[in-house]
Amino acid sequence: NGAATRRRVKLYMLNEERQWDDKGTGHVSSVFVESLNGIALLVVSEADGSTLLESRIQPDTAYQKQQETLIVWSEAESMDLALSFQEKDGCDEIWGKICSVQGKDPSVEITQDVVDEDNPEEGDDTESETGSACGQPPATDSLVLPPCELSWLGDLVKVVTSPSVLSIVGKRERLVGSLLRQGYLRRVCTDLFRQAEEADDRKSLGQLHEVIRNIFYLNNKSVFEVMFADDVILDVIGILEYDPAKPVKANHREFLLNRSRHCEVLPIQKADLRSKIHQTFRVQYIQDCILPTPSMFDDNQFSELSSFLFVNKVSILNDINNDDKLMTMLFACLRDKSNSAERRLELTMFLKELCNFSCLLEPPEKDLFFKSLMQHQALDCLTPLYSKSCTQLRSALTDILFAFVDHSPVLLRDHMLKETSQDNHQLLINVLIQQMCSDPDPEMGDALRLAGLIRILVDPESMLTNSQPSN
Structure with a gap:
């Protein structure tokens, strides 16, 4: 019947190789489960009537609705699940139930502000026994970040400090991709920082410091290229002044702009060369005076930062010599x-x-x-x-x-x-x-x-x- 078709789903689980395993096709409902003492998502197999999923809707779990027919969440730190619906109406119905339990507006696309590693792709071509497709699992090439707003900084801190993200190369790469997408990182470094500093919002400034400090540990060339751009680097240095672990704010920008003496010994006509010289000085200052010294056990901690400086210095020397x-x-x-x-x-x-x-x-x-x-x-x-x-x-x-x-x-x-x-x-x-x-x-x-x-x-x-x- 129509209700059965509407609630028809495929259940997917992310395996250790970061691939989505198809756990079966069935019908989903939201029911009260006495043993779980709460409302749960229940998926019953259409093949043999067995229970494929019985998951209580937790009040603090982040559920995400993606591409109208997909709901994704993490059951635990090592268990990511996804329901791919055959019809949009069925997805909307279950999404409404989830939002109702968590007290959220069904118009949101994420019920909590934690990272979700999965992004949906278009439906697959695999047909079920009745000839209907329920879609395919989400792609694992990106992480979903919270909105780029001051009120969401606490959630962004959770993402960039999460051991489950930073300790796995694949997840780190997806985090980098999300930070670079649609100028997200640039807006964090400039727009959010300037808003927080203008309002003297010390809590947000401390959170920004935590975010940027951990982004440095991603040790990624593309990330550094964004952070060290002419119109961004001083904001990055400004963020690093607000270390919540130190009682007194640092004055790195005041030193770089006023106290350090930039002496142009010879008139350099090329604007890009002059810009690169200033950039190199500031990045070297970040490495030598702001970031912690890498431990003897982890010499490669900031290897891409050293490589960035290396390339800049070689380019400067060649430009001058030529x-x-x-x-x-x-x-x-x-x-x-x-x-x-x-x-x-x-x-x-x-x-x-x-x-x-x-x-x-x-x-x-x-x-x-x-x-x-x-x-x-x-x-x-x-x-x-x-x-x-x-x-x-x-x-x-x-x-x-x-x-x-x-x-x-x-x-x-x-x-x-x-x-x-x-x-x-x-x-x-x-x-x-x-x-x-x-x-x-x-x-x-x-x-x-x-x-x-x-x-x-x-x-x-x-x-x-x-x-x-x-x-």
């Missing part, structure tokens, strides 16, 4: 004798930072970088600067020379050999020896470093393995 106008300007400024001590130090520290980034390059790219420095006569620019009195400047110069030697001592040996044929030229090797002998440090820190540099340059063993004329 900008011949910018590189020419750098060394022209270093040669300018009218520079103030502060300006000389800024330029030298900039070059030192480029050399530090070079250790991230692949050997062919690294070789091109140092050859570019030699073409701009970098060593000729640096040698006279050793005569300056600034200790920080001389230490940076030594760091730059070590970068050359670590890449290839032959570069410095060739340069020193060429110097001997030039008149009225201050030899770099003599400058290094002089600096080593006149180190004012009682512990001879700089002298020992310079001695190590010279030893590498004159080490006969390293020369024997190379047929370069300078050796």
